[in-house]
Amino acid sequence: MRSSYAPEDVTILLKDITGQIEPLPASERERRIQSGTHYCEMLPLEYKPSEAYMEAYRSAEAHYAAATAEAVGILAEKLYRKKGDSLVLVSLARAGIPIGILLRRYLKKRYGVNIPHYAISIIRGRGIDKNAMHVILEKYAPEQLQFVDGWIGKGAILSQLKEALADYPDVNPELGVLSDPAGLTTLCGTHEDILIPSSCLNAVVTGLISRTFLRPDLIGADDFHGAVYYRELEDDDLSESFLQSIEKKFHFPESEEVDSVLEEENAQAQSAGWDSPVCRNGRAVVKEIAEAYGISDINFIKPGIGEATRVLLRRIPWKIVVNRNSAGADELEHIHRLAEEKGVPYEISRVDLGSYKVCGLIKNLADV
Numbered sequence: 001m002r003s004s005y006a007p008e009d010v011t012i013l014l015k016d017i018t019g020q021i022e023p024l025p026a027s028e029r030e031r032r033i034q035s036g037t038h039y040c041e042m043l044p045l046e047y048k049p050s051e052a053y054m055e056a057y058r059s060a061e062a063h064y065a066a067a068t069a070e071a072v073g074i075l076a077e078k079l080y081r082k083k084g085d086s087l088v089l090v091s092l093a094r095a096g097i098p099i100g101i102l103l104r105r106y107l108k109k110r111y112g113v114n115i116p117h118y119a120i121s122i123i124r125g126r127g128i129d130k131n132a133m134h135v136i137l138e139k140y141a142p143e144q145l146q147f148v149d150g151w152i153g154k155g156a157i158l159s160q161l162k163e164a165l166a167d168y169p170d171v172n173p174e175l176g177v178l179s180d181p182a183g184l185t186t187l188c189g190t191h192e193d194i195l196i197p198s199s200c201l202n203a204v205v206t207g208l209i210s211r212t213f214l215r216p217d218l219i220g221a222d223d224f225h226g227a228v229y230y231r232e233l234e235d236d237d238l239s240e241s242f243l244q245s246i247e248k249k250f251h252f253p254e255s256e257e258v259d260s261v262l263e264e265e266n267a268q269a270q271s272a273g274w275d276s277p278v279c280r281n282g283r284a285v286v287k288e289i290a291e292a293y294g295i296s297d298i299n300f301i302k303p304g305i306g307e308a309t310r311v312l313l314r315r316i317p318w319k320i321v322v323n324r325n326s327a328g329a330d331e332l333e334h335i336h337r338l339a340e341e342k343g344v345p346y347e348i349s350r351v352d353l354g355s356y357k358v359c360g361l362i363k364n365l366a367d368v
Helices: 026-034 051-086 096-111 130-139 156-167 231-236 239-247 255-272 282-293 305-314 330-342
Strands: 088-092 117-120 145-151 175-179 188-190 301-303 317-322 346-348 358-362
Touching: 051 096, 051 145, 051 175, 051 188, 051 239, 051 255, 051 330, 088 096, 096 117, 096 145, 096 175, 096 239, 117 130, 145 305, 156 175, 282 301, 282 358, 301 305, 305 317, 305 330, 305 358, 317 330, 330 346
Parallel strands: 088 117, 088 145, 145 175, 175 188, 317 346
Antiparallel strands: 301 358, 317 358
């Protein structure tokens, strides 16, 4: 699969279907999704950001690169302590790819190791790309693999990963992420709902590739899942620029300092009850949102900064609801800007959003 990433940064196990699929505008794609067509059988038109929105992205990159770099460092240290030099990173395309690259660069600078990094597709309701898994497992032992992604919203892909890996009992289904406001894993950089600047944009910060695609007329039984390369966006590509902006903020503490940070983070996680099934975690918040707003399908609820941004970039939003404690937060500026551009209501949530700072609600077209 073509991308704008350097070959040493990532091996992308996807089938290049550039020119074989016509992207659809959000309105038509949303209509088809809600009529029963699976989202993976279509590709969205890439949102072309306004200059005002790009200004918000540049501000986000400047202000939140350090927080993102810190989360990368904490997650990288956790992964390296678990698997050491045997670690093989497997990022979930496409949002996970820049995260995998950053983890790889951190570990190379910190420990002088060249960690293999692959990117493969997993699709909600369709599972993981088994052909890609076969390629990786031909080269590496199952216990070496570590899946990574950008963030956890309400945990749908985490659940899908655990379900898919039932066919690979020796592969650990734990998912490493930078941000987990849902409180579903301790294998994260932070439990805060942080702004990861790459979540603000689509292909131009993810190697110029599309979301992954799976339809039998274009993807055969022996093929990888597919994706498109956006050559027409090459002049606007920010993929390497984004990576370097985070890499510049890497901090490499002494071993004792790492021990202290990880012990404190683990203690906080345990005291907050993130491992407890009775905790008011992301799933409980989503249930309360559904009840308060009369939403019968939780797939219309997308909590967290990353997921709310995606709703505005490639779905038909109903409204954006904001945590009362985060109403004026700078990291929501790009979401507020997008909502204004698209005429989407932006309001304080009727329910306590817990660790989430914002939530995107998708419009049910049956109600229109």
